[in-house]
Amino acid sequence: MTNVFLKGIEKRFGSVEVIRGVDLQIDDGEFVVFVGPSGCGKSTLLRLISGLEHISAGDIYIGDRLVNEVQPAQRGVAMVFQSYALYPHLTVRDNMGFGLKVRKVPPAERQRRIGEAAATLKLDALLDRYPRELSGGQRQRVAIGRAIVGHPDVFLFDEPLSNLDAELRVHMRSEIAALHKRLATTMIYVTHDQIEAMTLADKIVVLRDGRVEQVGSPRTLYENPANIFVAQFIGSPKMNVLPADAAPLLAALPATPPSAESVGVRPEHLTVVSPGEGVLRGEVTLCEYTGAVTLLHVALDGGHDCLVIYDEREMPGVGSVIGLRAEGQNLHFFNQHGQAILASAHST
Amino acid sequence: MTQRQIRILYRTCWTIALLIVAIPFMFPFVWMVSAGFKSTTEIFGAPTLIPRVWRWQNFIEVFTYQPFARQYFNSLYIAILVTVLTLIISSLAGYALARMRFAGAGLLMLFLISALMVPEEVTIIPNFFLIRSMGLVDTHWPLILLPVFGPQGVMATFLMRQYFLALPKELEDAGKMDGLSRFGVWWRIALPMSRPAIAAVAIITFLSSWNLFLEPLIFLSSLEMFTLPLALSNFNDSYGLPLWNLQLAATTLAVVPILIVYLIAQRQIIESFALSGVKG
Numbered sequence: 001m002t003n004v005f006l007k008g009i010e011k012r013f014g015s016v017e018v019i020r021g022v023d024l025q026i027d028d029g030e031f032v033v034f035v036g037p038s039g040c041g042k043s044t045l046l047r048l049i050s051g052l053e054h055i056s057a058g059d060i061y062i063g064d065r066l067v068n069e070v071q072p073a074q075r076g077v078a079m080v081f082q083s084y085a086l087y088p089h090l091t092v093r094d095n096m097g098f099g100l101k102v103r104k105v106p107p108a109e110r111q112r113r114i115g116e117a118a119a120t121l122k123l124d125a126l127l128d129r130y131p132r133e134l135s136g137g138q139r140q141r142v143a144i145g146r147a148i149v150g151h152p153d154v155f156l157f158d159e160p161l162s163n164l165d166a167e168l169r170v171h172m173r174s175e176i177a178a179l180h181k182r183l184a185t186t187m188i189y190v191t192h193d194q195i196e197a198m199t200l201a202d203k204i205v206v207l208r209d210g211r212v213e214q215v216g217s218p219r220t221l222y223e224n225p226a227n228i229f230v231a232q233f234i235g236s237p238k239m240n241v242l243p244a245d246a247a248p249l250l251a252a253l254p255a256t257p258p259s260a261e262s263v264g265v266r267p268e269h270l271t272v273v274s275p276g277e278g279v280l281r282g283e284v285t286l287c288e289y290t291g292a293v294t295l296l297h298v299a300l301d302g303g304h305d306c307l308v309i310y311d312e313r314e315m316p317g318v319g320s321v322i323g324l325r326a327e328g329q330n331l332h333f334f335n336q337h338g339q340a341i342l343a344s345a346h347s348t
Numbered sequence: 349m350t351q352r353q354i355r356i357l358y359r360t361c362w363t364i365a366l367l368i369v370a371i372p373f374m375f376p377f378v379w380m381v382s383a384g385f386k387s388t389t390e391i392f393g394a395p396t397l398i399p400r401v402w403r404w405q406n407f408i409e410v411f412t413y414q415p416f417a418r419q420y421f422n423s424l425y426i427a428i429l430v431t432v433l434t435l436i437i438s439s440l441a442g443y444a445l446a447r448m449r450f451a452g453a454g455l456l457m458l459f460l461i462s463a464l465m466v467p468e469e470v471t472i473i474p475n476f477f478l479i480r481s482m483g484l485v486d487t488h489w490p491l492i493l494l495p496v497f498g499p500q501g502v503m504a505t506f507l508m509r510q511y512f513l514a515l516p517k518e519l520e521d522a523g524k525m526d527g528l529s530r531f532g533v534w535w536r537i538a539l540p541m542s543r544p545a546i547a548a549v550a551i552i553t554f555l556s557s558w559n560l561f562l563e564p565l566i567f568l569s570s571l572e573m574f575t576l577p578l579a580l581s582n583f584n585d586s587y588g589l590p591l592w593n594l595q596l597a598a599t600t601l602a603v604v605p606i607l608i609v610y611l612i613a614q615r616q617i618i619e620s621f622a623l624s625g626v627k628g
């Protein structure tokens with residue numbers, strides 16, 4: 001049973017507070033993704049779990065064991081780094097077996113584990129090559145292989161795909177997902193790419209300025225964001241946030257809650273209609289054709305800008321005035337502090 | 349003229365030009381080797397590049413005139429010892445200065461670097477008194493301790509620190525995740541990855557120790573303790589005038605290790621000078 005429990009974690013570098021009291025429960029076998037903008041503390045939090053950084057306050061439990069003062073290698077975790085961190089002077093085989101050698105695992109057992117990992121990751125033919133002789137994707141697989149051979153309780157991934165090109169990233173993403181399914185080990189994954197987060201995670205942790213903004217499944221975060229930050233961070237293109245008085249123009253129901261300051265609606269949930277009375281009107285300022293859909297940039301009458309995903313063949317021209325509607329269930333209301341007003345709260 | 353002929357002509361012209369430029373650099377060396385085989389009379393006679401009479405006994409007399417074999421060995425073992433000690437100390441100190449966070453690390457580096465600005469000649473007298481108070485005059489210790497802990501050691505530490513600073517920190521993190529201690533990270537990751545810097549420090553230190561003249565001149569008085577540079581200046585007749593044939597034969601022998609080092613590690617030597625920013 002390898003759950004990870006973070007209790008009141010804080011981290012300060014001098015006077016700079018990077019992590020400001022994080023509480024988090026990660027269950028055994030769960031794939032958890034830390035996501036957030038640059039500088040939000042997601043990589044630092046991962047390094048605190050790994051033991052590469054010391055916590056300033058709080059407790060870290062890995063598998064019910066308090067590990068605050070435990071060395072990285074004794075925590076039962078393995079880490080895959082953003083730059084792969086393969087030892088350039090060692091072959092793939094030696095890179096994968098290095099940790100086992102340090103831990104004095106007998107050579108026969110070492111070779112068996114390397115062979116197993118190499119077979120899993122299709123690295124058999126590359127075992128005697130040096131990292132410089134490998135492509136980016138192959139290096140990434142070796143880095144994962146190096147983590148696998150130690151049979152860790154928890155895998156930590158620090159933006160492992162960010163150095164790969166778009167096509168390879170998609171491929172490696174699916175490989176990591178398959179690996180998680182096969183190993184069923186707890187995995188904690190850091191990324192700033194919310195598509196990676198959505199596709200891989202059982203649970204997403206959205207971080208901002210060293211605090212957890214929301215924890216939940218990808219669907220929960222997408223459908224019920226806790227605040228404007230999460231609403232705009234999850235989903236691409238990001239959610240439109242408009243003044244609350246635009247809501248009745250978008251949909252007749254539900255009624256706008258009295259405490260609502262703003263209303264959010266995702267670009268994919270907006271429908272283009274004729275600009276008649278009682279609809280949200282705006283002028284198309286830019287059409288971005290992406291193949292599958294067209295992204296319309298619309299300047300609303302109230303002076304706000306709005307993005308609309310348009311999937312019809314005939315697209316409105318730049319400068320044309322259009323109307324916008326949405327389903328009431330797709331509207332998200334936020335109060336003056338940017339916090340979501342729960343559906344149950346505003347339906348009563 | 350075909351393209352190939354133009355290329356051959358270009359290469360030939362270029363080679364000839366380089367050979368002409370190389371003559372002034374090669375000539376003193378060739379002259380030294382040639383004069384090492386001549387008699388004193390022939391050296392001062394009409395100049396000849398190839399000796400009229402090959403006087404092989406110069407190379408035997410070099411060893412009988414003074415304990416040249418012993419002096420040769422002195423230079424060799426001192427240079428090797430200084431190189432090994434400098435490598436150990438500079439790589440450890442350089443790693444600490446590059447990677448360990450401690451109060452005053454930057455200030456310490458600045459202090460060390462500022463020591464490089466003091467000319468050797470300024471510190472030689474205080475150093476002499478220090479060494480004499482330790483009872484180490486006419487021993488090889490000053491020739492070992494002063495380079496290792498003096499400006500050359502500082503220069504080596506600085507070079508190693510700069511190289512360690514450029515190593516990706518994630519590799520060291522990976523080492524820690526694999527179970528290495530800080531010393532293990534230094535020994536098994538940082539050092540193997542720093543081969544160019546190690547080669548640079550080794551070559552520069554070896555050459556510097558091999559060519560050391562001022563310290564042996566100040567600290568040594570017994571012929572058996574002499575190192576090569578001092579021994580070379582000691583091939584004189586009873587009037588104190590140089591015995592050129594013996595001196596040049598001995599010099600020819602003295603450059604052999606340097607030539608071997610150059611031949612084996614040509615690439616590293618060029619890289620090391622580029623890395624350290626010093627001239628050969």
